[in-house]
Amino acid sequence: MPVYVQALHAKVGKSGERLEISIDEVKTESVRLIDCSQLVLFGNIYVTAPALTELMARNIPISWHSFGGWFMGHSIGTGHKNVELRRAQFRTADDHAACLRLAKGLVDAKIRNCRTLLRRNWKGEDAPDALLEDLNGDLRRVVRAPDLQGLLGCEGSAAARYFGAFRHLIRPSGPADNFAFDFSTRNRRPPTDPVNAMLSYAYALLVRTWHVALSAVGFDPYLGFYHQPRYGRPALSLDLMEPFRPLVADSTVIQAINNGEVKPADFVQAAGSVSLTPDGRKRFIGTFERRMALEVTHPLFGYRVSYRRLLDIQARLLARHLLGELPDYPQFTPR
Secondary structure: OEEEEOOOOEEEEEEOOEEEEEEOOEEEEEEEHHHOOEEEEEOOOEEOHHHHHHHHHOOOOEEEEOOOOOEEEEEOOOOOOOHHHHHHHHHHHOOHHHHHHHHHHHHHHHHHHHHHHHHHHOOOOOOOHHHHHHHHHHHHHHHHOOOHHHHHHHHHHHHHHHHHOHHHHOOOOOOOOOOOOOOOOOOOOOOOOHHHHHHHHHHHHHHHHHHHHHHHHOOOOOOOOOOOOOOOOOHHHHHHHOOHHHHHHHHHHHHHHHOOOOOHHHEEEEOOEEEEOHHHHHHHHHHHHHHHHOEEEOOOOOOEEEHHHHHHHHHHHHHHHHOOOOOOOOOOOOO
């Protein structure tokens, strides 16, 4: 399991076969290295040289985030040695037809998964039949998109419909509640309400998870096929996370709200932006990790795996496709 550290003045050290976490030189937690899949740090966390060296030797990545959750990068040992995979990735990225084919598959799977989330979690009075049919129309337009720019328009249209109805997935507040998780539209940089704050935070956690999974297989996470290369943008991580936004990130937000795992006191507002408090982030991360541990049946192999393991499987399937071992990249679209 990942180990998250976000406390102010925290230090991560090594003692024998364990990571020891202390705050202001007072030991607060100890974790066996064998149980740690990655170390995730938020804010100004100090990692000792012995701990850093041991994590690199074991190929356990360290993910670095700003205190607000923005993914900065990750540290790992010598990295993966699969040069042939990266050569195949770069060749495919230079093939516009191949990029469009892969991008269409990713957007198609994203829209289908948005439909699944709406159908499973709808709490409005009337069934969303018209909305689901409109999304079916977006799926048909995805197939006909002539280029990446046209595909981006199809995705934007579907996203507007999806987020326009997102409030119907949130359980209505009771009459005694003086606080409601109101949602009208998607906004970011900065998010201006609690729901958007959680969505942005969940996407940051998901892109970090994909970044680690792709690096472990041997990909360059910064060269994608749908998202265009830009300095500092993990384009391939953003590509592969598209179908999983509704399944993992959006589902985490809905669960956190509807199950009462986040409360009004878990948010702070400053300068027109809203963000989670440290205690709220801690509980929200717990909700996210429980979602990642949820088991689903893989449609290609027929056995059950956690979402955490599923990301690794999907990364390896993409590698096999780029190396010519699979004719297509199989998308994950549960019913």
